[in-house]
Amino acid sequence: MFFPTRRPRSSAPPLPAGRRKPSHPAARLEGDLMEGAHDHSDRRPGPSSADMGIGQRRAALVALLDLLAAAGYDFVSPTPATHRRVASRRERARAANLRDIFGWGRPFDPNDLDPTLLATMSSGGLLVDEGASLRSAVRVSALDGRLHLHSARSDAPDAVFLGPDSYRFVRFLTSALCGTQPRSILDVGAGAGAGALALATRLPHSRVVAGDVNPFALALLAANAAHARLSIELVAGSGPEAAAGEFDLIIANPPYLADGEHRTYRDGGGALGMDLALAWVSVGLHRLRPRGRFVLYTGSPIIEGRDLLRIELERLAAEAGASMTYEEIDPDVFGGMLAHEGYREVERIAAIGAVLSR
Secondary structure: OOOOOOOOHHHOOOOOOOEEOOOOHHHHHHHHHHOOOOOOOOOOOOOOOOOOOHHHHHHHHHHHHHHHHHOOOOOOOOOHHHHHHHHHHHOOOOOOOHHHHHHOOOOEOHHHOOHHHHHHHHHOOOEEEOOOOEEEOEEEEEEOOEEEEEEOOOOOOOOOOOOHHHHHHHHHHHHHOOOOOOOEEEEEOOOOOHHHHHHHHHOOOOEEEEEEOOHHHHHHHHHHHHHHOOOOEEEEOOOHHHOOOOEEEEEEOOOOEOOOOOOOOOEOOOOOOOHHHHHHHHHHHHHEEEEEEEEEEEEEEEEOOEEHHHHHHHHHHHHHOOEEEEEEEEOOOOHHHHHOHHHOOOOEEEEEEEEEEO
16 A cells, blocks of 8 residues: 555655656656666666666666556556646645556645655655645556556656557557567657557567657656566667668657647647658658568548548558558547647548558
């Protein structure tokens, strides 16, 4: 139990280095966690370090996941809009359980949290000080039977997002690849690692490489992989160009919205958010080994019944001598975007899955 009977305030453990003033968690943690991101993450960080260095912070992230898993923690991450609505109606009440703290991101009294868990968060600088209460600097969600760290806030430029698209991506990925045995896999724009970890679990003898332009994403992915005892090679960079060589399989779940703030996890590039997906496919098709495949999950704007992304993907496939299968997974996602001026001609945004084969 991580929420024992309330203890007297004098029994609360000290928070010497891990209790921090409010600021965005990515900015605080990114630099310390990213050093050594190219290392394989199949070895679990040691449980202790001499100081508040990189090893201790990374070990704290893994230990946090271990403690939550041991407690039976489970949380499905909804859309940001749903998260805001639910969190706001709960905000006035004190956090009552682990889902409130690590799922909904609500503030909590340090006296209500198990001392071991509190000390782990303190040792890794994972506590945001809000005066009378604390808040976790990261959120944790369950996906595909594993726990995943991701950003506490989804409105920051370098947020590491995990939500409904992540769940759809993994379902499509595992369905599309059923029965196949690719020896080498590249996850482009891997984020928190939903796709890479799903494949590493199912294909333990395959080489899995995960790349992302966001250092904070790679830091959290490394901890997620270490907790799951999975071997993932991490590379920093954008697109298929981030990793050297050719691959039997490339997977991608790029952002697909036009975002004026150009947030990494949200902005798909171009007027309608398609440019990044098309650029990754264009380059990626030429990084596939013979009979290799590029599996894409993303969103497409539909105008007057025309699927604009499908049209462009068919063109790219023809130019590369590739075949393509394509399906509409969800006919209507992010409907609120249609209120934006740039989407005035778009009738809906569809979540789609495509498999392009050389």
